[in-house]
Amino acid sequence: MRAALASAALQRHPVRTLLAVLGVAVSAALLLDMVMLASGMRESFRQFLLIQGFQLRVSPKGTLPFDSEATIERAGWALATLRAHPDVVTVSPILGAQTHTLRGDSAHTAFAVGVDPGVQGDYELLRGANASAPDRVVANEAYLRLTGRRLGDTLDVVVGFDPQFRSYTGRRALVLVGVGRFYYTATNQAVLAVPLATLQAMSGAARADRVSLFMAKVRAGASVEAVRAWIERTIPKVTAISTETAVAQVEERLGYFRQLAFILGAISLVVGFLLVTTLVTVSVNERVGEIAVMRAMGVSRAHVVQQIVLEGFAISLAGAVLGLLLGLGTARYLNAILSDFPGLPATFDFFLFQPGAAWRSLGLLVLSGILAGIYPSWRASSLPIATTLRREAVA
């Protein structure tokens, strides 16, 4: 009966109810988006770092991977040393360099990663074959669009190109054998993957036996932190960071968004609460006469409160459900805006839907809707019956 009364009360003023539900929905959407933003960056970045399961990254001392043009020297020795550790399962060496693909007078820029195709964790092959021979190359779709080349084409690739002098440190004819999806490069950035030795040779003496980065996979059950510390002790002039540390560092840099998320999320919650409180208060004030009659009939205060709180709950629940759909939509839109950050890896998302966090935040909104109804309904049900009836009769 209480549910029937609550439902009937909401249907009595359909426009008002609809507006309130919409208001709560927008609050819920914004709250959900902010929760997705706050936890999304961290989780997305962690997932992104662990795509191929590499828990450690070894970069030149004081830098983050590809943060600068610095390189690690004596790469061959470092690689052998890393691989010799009993807890290290796989080590992927990577050298990054800017390349140009020449064709007639044109020169297309592309970022190249020199990798060991057998252990690399930078890309997944979508079609074709891997760059397993010195003169083979794998490219991404952005490269193909930029250059208009296709699988099987021979590319004239140079490193250290000076467009005015048309000089270079290294030049090779490479056969495009595969197309890959690169995890760590920006959207729409043209990327090539070539064998490490090829890129080192093309980069000249300055890059001989040097890499930009090692990625290391630690044996299951072994201590990642212990291996990390051992690396920094053993290999000079490097910084080894675990996934957790990298996540924390990036999170610090993107701390502004987390704070924004928290503030806007809190505001959404408060506004949603205020809206439901206002609606319930006005609705109750209009019905004091009815409430007094119910009390005169013998309906207990608690049951009157329950009925009215149900109204607030219904509005919040409907708003939360609608807000979920709205929030997912706006999150996609906002994510698309932020994904345009220069240099941001394509696989990185600012807004990530995590069911646990989402249900908790929406649950909090619904709870606030319930609480919003308690005070006004308790107040109304506590009014003296006789006085209220007399006042209503006079009115």
Add this chain to the structure above:
Amino acid sequence: MMLLLALTAALAAAQAGERVPPGGALPGGALIVPPAPRTIAIDERLAADARLRVGDRVVLSAASGGAGDTVVVAAITRRGADPSEVARDEYRVRLHLDHLQALAGYGDRVDRFAVATTRPGATGRVLDDVNRVAFGFRAHRSADVAVGTSRTFQVVSRFHRAIGVITIVASAIFLLCILLLKVEERRRDVAALRLMGISRASVVRSIVLEALLVSLFGAALGTLVGWAGTLLINWHYQGVYRTPLTFALVTPGIVLFAVALSVALGVGAGLAAAVRLVRMPPLALFGR
């Protein structure tokens, strides 16, 4: 160059606070005057973190742990409000050009020249002239470079705008809802006035006036809260990022927009609700 600037100024153990007067003595008593150390300027952040003061001596080198020059801190600079430096934790050291070229082994090279023309109209001509004869470099307008490097802020700006639109839509809905409720609360008053013989137009006018006053007052209060909010935001982020950059700004245009929108929505909602009420028979408003 960036690498050099980002590297720490290595501190010799006895450097901080040392003021060793130049000079010493050769056997036989003749005075040797070693060359005065070169001077550098460091930024506030480095000065604070490394506890350096003007007059302190430090060793500056191009490679970590490598041999370098002993220099004297001659000045402490404050960075400009450059958005591109906000999230970067780098320290900045300024040297004389020849000193840096020698230290970094750069030789007679620079990264770029910044050129100021005698008058704005001359910029185009200078640009063309330089590019015509340039060999191994190109000239660009500063404005074009700024556009190219400001993509990060364009993204942030678009994001803020999107959030702004969402919050405006949300606020509009809340405003409509609350004003509708407010007017509905007055239904008995409206009924009484109508029964007394007050015309519909008069009733609507009075409700709209009330809605206008509420909206104006609310907008004024909101502006005050928003302005206080910007103070808080700037205080917080300027501290976090150690920059004089202004993060949030309330401009007359923004205030005007916010007030105009609030008032328009408030008056609109009040008008809609009032018209709806006066259309109903007065006795129906009493609930009979």
Add this chain to the structure above:
Amino acid sequence: MTGDGGRRGAAARAVAGVQPPVAQPSSAPVPAVRAVALARSYPMGGEEVRAVRGVTFDIADGEYVAVVGPSGCGKSTLLNLLGVIDRPTAGSVAVRGRDVSAMSDREATRFRLHNVGFVFQRFYLMPTLSARENVELPMAEAGVGRAERRARALELLRYVGLGARERHRPSQLSGGEQQRVAIARALANSPALLLADEPTGELDARTGAEIIDLFGRLNADGTTIVVVTHDEELARAARRVIHMRDGEIVRDEGRGTG
């Protein structure tokens, strides 16, 4: 409402749900209502208004009492005190032998639910519920099962002559029909006492007469009724008339006949 009065009367009594009083062994029957020096004052505009000033009376089980008097004489206040929706400032009132004057809010609420039925001048039906649902409301509160309360609600509506209007909302009913629904609602939990405050106040003469007839029938079927009224016809239909003025009983006509 004539015809086989005996059988019909018994059935109607069952519908109206009249419960026999708690018989006290070898003593006078317990009155439906006993008021002793009952008083109620409240502050208004800085002054103390004595709405009811120390009235004492009994109402026997099955009596039909009208309380009359000029506006402001305290008759509605008296009704509220009998119905436990207001608390006396002095004196006591007992309903079916139970002192209700000092009950807590929770106790009073429970008591009203099972023992008192109210009928108001303005009907006060829930506008969003149908006639049947309005009648079911007190039963739902009392925990009666859905099927049972539905059946009883229909019975009560038939009793008041509205069996065919069970699905209508109050806005779809005339004033007289709304008041009948209100009466049926008041009878939902078979109360010991039916209290009516100006039940014909918003009705025309003909409709009012129908309500008066209904009250007569209810009383004939055993319901104890106390009405507050300005309506002379209604007062005449009652078997006992208590006249009030300035918060006091000035005349009590037809006393002891019930």
